[in-house]
Amino acid sequence: MPTPGSGRGFLWLGLVLSSVxxxxxxxxxxxxxxxxxxxxxxxxxxxxxxxxxxxxxxxxxxxxxxxxxxxxxxxxxxxxxxxxxxxxxxxxxxxxxxxxxxxxxxxxxxxxxxxxxxxxxxxxxxxxxxxxxxxxxxxxxxxxxxxxxxxxxxxxxxxxxxxxxxxxxxxxxxxxxxxxxxxxxxxxxxxxxxxxxxxxxxxxxxxxxxxxxxxxxxxxxxxxxxxxxxxxxxxxxxxxxxxxxxxxxxxxxxxxxxxxxxxxxxxxxxxxxxxxxxxxxxxxxxxxxxxxxxxxxxxxxxxxxxxxxxxxxxxxxxxxxxxxxxxxxxGNPRELIAYSQYPRPADFPQWNSDKPSLKDIKIMGYSIRTIDYRYTVWVGFNPDEFLANFSDIHAGELYFVDSDPLQDHNMYNDSQGGDLFQLLMP
The missing domain is CATH 3.40.720.10 (Alkaline Phosphatase, subunit A)
Known part of the structure; x- marks a missing residue:
């Protein structure tokens, strides 16, 4: 719907299931x-x-x-x-x-x-x-x-x-x-x-x-x-x-x-x-x-x-x-990476593990997904300065898409996980 003199039309509707x-x-x-x-x-x-x-x-x-x-x-x-x-x-x-x-x-x-x-x-x-x-x-x-x-x-x-x-x-x-x-x-x-x-x-x-x-x-x-x-x-x-x-x-x-x-x-x-x-x-x-x-x-x-x-x-x-x-x-799929991340308040499950408030975030899990694998490293995180410390590694995960599509078998400890750090920054 154009504004006066704009000559442009635009319909924007965000739909969650209750839209009318x-x-x-x-x-x-x-x-x-x-x-x-x-x-x-x-x-x-x-x-x-x-x-x-x-x-x-x-x-x-x-x-x-x-x-x-x-x-x-x-x-x-x-x-x-x-x-x-x-x-x-x-x-x-x-x-x-x-x-x-x-x-x-x-x-x-x-x-x-x-x-x-x-x-x-x-x-x-x-x-x-x-x-x-x-x-x-x-x-x-x-x-x-x-x-x-x-x-x-x-x-x-x-x-x-x-x-x-x-x-x-x-x-x-x-x-x-x-x-x-x-x-x-x-x-x-x-x-x-x-x-x-x-x-x-x-x-x-x-x-x-x-x-x-x-x-x-x-x-x-x-x-x-x-x-x-x-x-x-x-x-x-x-x-x-x-x-x-x-x-x-x-x-x-x-x-x-x-x-x-x-x-x-x-x-x-x-x-x-x-x-x-x-x-x-x-x-x-x-x-x-x-x-x-x-x-x-x-x-x-x-x-x-x-x-x-x-x-x-x-x-x-x-x-x-x-x-x-x-x-x-x-395309060249092996050059493509999708990045995700998720915060945790501690290494072990506790009442706010899934939804920690910013002040309680102590660990950030940075994850990269390629066509071949998903690699995640959990590192120390400072919520006051919003800084991740990649030298403070708490845990890692590595799953291969072809052999383990459901990501049930973590191969991180069997791999050279540290060699993948350079890919973790988008």
């Missing part, structure tokens, strides 16, 4: 009259890639699979910390937790680390109208109790009533890991609204999660770790005219599909990339896809720089010329 399609219909009619691409970012809580489009044969997710069939899907995307507030602040600012200095739920990055720009703020400052529905920034102190409004949003963010939100969270806990039916239904209705409003040919859709979730793996029913089950997330981009042909007049690109209809067929993803990518790449990638100037890479340190990004721009993955015969995009 009515908000989309009410606010987007004006966008269909502009030539600029809208952006619809769908963010899901706690969703690992247990979806049909990621090869899960038990999960029924026809609407998300339908989106994937028109999208570029990244098979190996990873979050930077497996807990809501730090992960969301990280990818919405395009900076890693060590730069946002947010590892818990108890500070606001603009005051605590630096007055960093966010993805919606950058679009807003470039003439776009930005809107939020449901959980985008984590509510509470980490978003200044305002979801970073008015910095990021043109209008106050929409939130469901507290009673409805609590009821929704109960439904999510009861059902969505089992069948993804509730999630898939909400996503399907949201996407079908794009067809109803004739916006499918002018809207980029990005779909992801803030982190994964262990469902019994490693003895855990939670996130709070550096394992793949906690950091591996779905990531896909639908870009009109690039990842799929523009829909014909009257054609429905995203018709709603009933997840309980046994006749629905599994849809294969459109294009796929096996390259390792990180959620901090969302900022430069969305900016580039929309035709805006991609923010520059951050200097070190960058606390004084309002606009920069630490993630790589993924725009090269969307250049499909001369690649029509190969659904997997070429």
């Amino acid at each position: 399609c009515v908000a989309l219909g009410c606010e987007t009619q004006a966008n269909s009259t502009t030539d600029a691409l809208n952006i619809l970012l769908i963010i899901v809580d706690d969703l690992r890639p247990s979806l049909g489009c990621y090869g899960d044969k038990l999960v029924r997710s026809p609407n998300i699979d339908q989106l994937a069939s028109h999208s570029l899907l990244f098979q190996n995307a990873f979050a930077q910390q497996a807990v809501c507030a730090p992960s969301r602040v990280s990818f919405l600012t395009g900076r890693r937790p060590d730069t946002t200095r947010l590892y818990d739920f108890n500070s606001y990055w603009r005051v605590h680390a630096g007055n960093f720009s966010t993805i919606p703020q950058y679009f807003k400052e470039n003439g776009y109208v930005t809107m939020s529905v449901g959980k985008v920034f984590h509510p509470g102190i980490t978003s200044n109790h305002t979801d970073d409004s008015p910095y990021s949003w043109s209008f106050p963010p929409y939130h469901p009533s507290s009673e409805k939100y609590e009821n929704t969270k109960r439904k999510i806990r009861q059902s969505y890991f089992a069948s993804v039916s509730y999630l898939d239904t909400q996503v399907g209705r949201l996407l079908s609204a794009l067809d109803d409003l004739q916006l499918a040919n002018s809207t980029i859709v990005a779909f992801t999660s803030d982190h994964g979730w262990a469902l019994g793996e490693h003895g855990e029913w939670a996130k709070y770790s550096n394992f793949d089950v906690a950091t591996h997330v779905p990531l896909m981009f639908y870009v009109p005219g690039r990842t799929a042909s523009l829909p014909e007049a009257g054609e429905k690109l995203f018709p709603y599909l009933d997840p309980f209809d046994s006749a629905s067929e599994l849809m294969e993803p459109g294009r796929q990339s096996m390259d390792l990518v990180e959620l901090v790449s969302l900022f430069p990638t969305l900016a580039g896809l929309a035709g805006l100037q991609v923010p520059p890479r951050c200097p070190v340190p960058s606390f004084h720089v309002e606009l920069c990004r630490e993630g790589k721009n993924l725009l090269k993955h969307f250049r499909f010329r001369d690649l029509e015969e190969d659904p997997y995009l070429p």
